[in-house]
Amino acid sequence: MAQIIPLYQNWLIAIKESDSRSAFSAVYTKFWKDLFVHALKRLKDEQHAEDIVQELFVHFWEQRQKLDTEMNLPAYLYGMLKYKIVDYFNSCKAKPQLLAYWAEDMHQYVIDHPEELHAYLHLEGLLDQELQKMSHNMREAILLKWDQLSIKEIAEKLNLSEQTVKNNLTDGSKRLKRSLLLHSDGQYGVVLGFAFQSIAMLIP
Known part of the structure; x- marks a missing residue:
């Protein structure tokens, strides 16, 4: 004590x-x-x-x-x-890097494991940096998918074909995964796993 x-x-x-x-x-x-x-x-x-x-x-x-x-x-x-x-x-909510899909699970996990806060913020920063490098349509498709919109809804909102949305989501998910692997050195354990789970949900 x-x-x-x-x-x-x-x-x-x-x-x-x-x-x-x-x-x-x-x-x-x-x-x-x-x-x-x-x-x-x-x-x-x-x-x-x-x-x-x-x-x-x-x-x-x-x-x-x-x-x-x-x-x-x-x-x-x-x-x-x-x-x-x-x-x-x-x-x-004004921050585009807020990944709504994994926020609730991550919030509870970090509360239970406050020592993981640094890993959470670091990985969120990496994802945000990669999002900002993407084209507008790719970034918006990803954020809307994390908001749980369907492919059809995203296509209508962005005035794109459904196939273009699928291509953007597939390419964007690959870029996010690559960024995490390159810049996290495979560290951050459970938190990295949460990030990969959220990215996996993007794949059409």
């Missing part, structure tokens, strides 16, 4: 039992910068990183009555941050 730092425990007791804003402020001051830097490394966006850390502390305060005063406070905060980063990537 991790050693409990008395100062942190005193803060937790004061927050939980006395609604101490001064103790909460002390926690905020102690951890905000490091959490922000950690989030920024993952998100590459200062505003989003700041927003996520702010949300983390709001949640921390709102859940103060449920705090375990004997927990490892730094581990708890960084654990919360990991989940919020995963939530961000799975809820940011």
Whole structure:
């Protein structure tokens, strides 16, 4: 069991039992910068990183009555941050790299295995980079297929023949697989498996 730092425990007791804003402020001051830097490394966006850390502390305060005063406070905060980063990537609908088909399964897996967050973000980045290199029709066909549209529906939406859509999906899936194999060095185990499963669903 991790050693409990008395100062942190005193803060937790004061927050939980006395609604101490001064103790909460002390926690905020102690951890905000490091959490922000950690989030920024993952998100590459200062505003989003700041927003996520702010949300983390709001949640921390709102859940103060449920705090375990004997927990490892730094581990708890960084654990919360990991989940919020995963939530961000799975809820940011404006991002074309969001792979809706595998998001739910990956979300639960990474929550259960937070040590896999880096692999998840890395592979998502690789897939996004390859998607951005594709022609508009190929990329849109793939994203629409991941949204579970049929070949016919995709063809109508993109004003293409069904055979052209099938060709785009087949060629696009090959490119995505090749990119993962070339740039992941065959690593990332289960997470890589999820990615390949999502790509397999593209094949007509």
